[in-house]
Amino acid sequence: MIYNEEFETLPREVLESLQLKRLQQVSQRVYHTVGFYRKAFDKAGVNPDDIKSLSDIRKLPFTTKQDLRDNYPFGLFAVPMSSIVRLHASSGTTGRAIVVGYTKRDIDTWSELMARCFVAAGLTKNDIIHNAYGYGLFTGGLGAHYGAEKLGASVIPMSGGNTKRQIMILQDFGPTAICCTPSYALNLAEQGVAMGVEMQSLKLRVGIFGAEPWTEKMRDEIENKLNLTALNIYGLSEVMGPGVAMECMEGRCGMHIFEDHFIVEVIHPETGELLPYGEEGELVFTTITKEAFPLIRFRTRDISRLIAEPCRCGRSHIRMDRVTGRSDDMLxxxxxxxxxxxxxxxxxxxxxxxxxxxxxxxxxxxxxxxxxxxxxxxxxxxxxxxxxxxxxxxxxxxxxxxxxxxxxxxxxxxxxxxxxxxxxxxxxxxxxxxx
Amino acid sequence: MKVEQISIFLENKPGALENVTRLLKEANINIRTLSLADTSDFGILRLIVNDVNKTIKVLSDNGLRVSKTTVVAVEVPDRPGGLHSILEVLAKNNINVEYLYAFVEKSGENAVIIFRFDSPDSAVDVLLKNGFTVMPGEKLYSF
Missing domain, CATH: 3.30.300.30 (ANL, C-terminal domain)
Incomplete structure (x- = not known):
């Protein structure tokens, strides 16, 4: 099932011309509103007017996590605070978190992308979604929550922790889908069994798991223990939060990156050289619709590869494989x-x-x-x-x-x-x- | 009237203690008495030796974490109530014992109790005033 059939199945040429138009807009916007980007563009000798084709993105400078930290807290915001309706933060290395802001429209976009994820997982407004991602500064909880509401599903804002209560609610409320980290899913399964609950007889049908690396073996284990279909989701707060990419029920092989909102590249983590589709390297994202906190060629440090072959689900968006590691020492x-x-x-x-x-x-x-x-x-x-x-x-x-x-x-x-x-x-x- | 004790930090793993005793043997250092305090992860080995400075050098040079602590050695007759007579006085004078260990002298007549106090000086004063024999370090090292 596809939530936004028009945009998720755009023919590649149409998608790419949309990406180019949006890339040109965002380049102009950050150049004229964010001092950091103007300096970085000038230093790289590139002007927004130089972006004439999608491949011209390579002329733009990379943005690193350190750049984000250096501009703590609001230095990279492209809109005044009066236009910001939400702030989130991710952990930083020296006590300085990375702060991200959202305009009303950013929240709407994010909600839609999360709704697309839920639909890709086969969910509808008739589903009850148990959301065990943490609510708060972390983007996981509220991101999934807004997407579930956008879809019209019933969302249980469970947040993390309090495992016994989670298991009670899984039994009593009968959610049909669950969102959490894969390791927490296994923890729930074990604790449930320890409490004498038949975890395979719950109403859970689908699990949407992310926020940490996991394996196919863990997928099998979770599916067996909870009797559901386990799907992989990808996101990071700098780029948006959860819902940057999502595996579809039909393919279950790689996560579709919502390319009408993000441009993805894979580079060699040491040389910065662009790698062809299929080769493993560091994921780099450019956000092309975000208003409050646009990112140009953000180096995620996540290692993965892109899958260009068309997917049986009908989406034209490229897929990314599981994240297999990090190019820095983050754990x-x-x-x-x-x-x-x-x-x-x-x-x-x-x-x-x-x-x-x-x-x-x-x-x-x-x-x-x-x-x-x-x-x-x-x-x-x-x-x-x-x-x-x-x-x-x-x-x-x-x-x-x-x-x-x-x-x-x-x-x-x-x-x-x-x-x-x-x-x-x-x-x-x-x-x-x-x- | 005080005694210098050497403390050594050891991880709780096979061979940790053996490493120390081997180094002491090779340096021809004699252990007068010892105690070992342990937790699940680490231990502290406490030694009274015949050559304090040499021991510290040998062990530190071999990468061990070593410190020197001042303890008090008290001699009491090796008979029922011997240790109690000391503790009775300490309790009356509100002196706290951090830890202690003991050994029996070669003659077999007296026991020597090694005490670790927060303030060794005032403890020694109290013990001397009450007629106890506090052993000087030199005597203990060269037993």
């Missing part, structure tokens, strides 16, 4: 973005601790675990001959990490110099998850 722990530099900032904040640490990421059952191993420094140990004071240090770190990262971590003190010393870029992560 996704239970759906939360975590950068090692954030952990380093917490460690440096404790008097006497040195930032010699290592992160061990694993999966216990269905939930991601994060262990921060930190060396006991001379200064710490000189004043801490007692077990109690070292344990207090551990507790203090656990609390700071939780407050700062928004995700629980275990802290383990280790002997000094047991960790490898790095020259240049440190690799402090051991990811044992089988993704």
């Amino acid at each position: 996704i722990i239970r759906g939360v973005n975590v950068f090692p530099s954030q952990i380093e900032a917490v460690l440096i904040g404790v008097t006497g601790l040195e930032p010699h640490y290592q992160l061990i990421v694993d999966r216990a059952g269905t939930m991601d675990t994060l262990e921060v191993q930190v060396e006991v420094s001379e200064q710490i140990f000189a004043n801490a001959d007692e077990v109690r004071s070292l344990q207090n240090l551990e507790k203090h770190l656990i609390k700071d990490l939780k407050d700062y990262l928004g995700v629980a971590a275990k802290v383990k003190l280790i002997e000094p110099k047991t960790l490898q010393r790095f020259e240049g870029k440190a690799s402090r992560i051991i990811d044992k998850r089988k993704i």
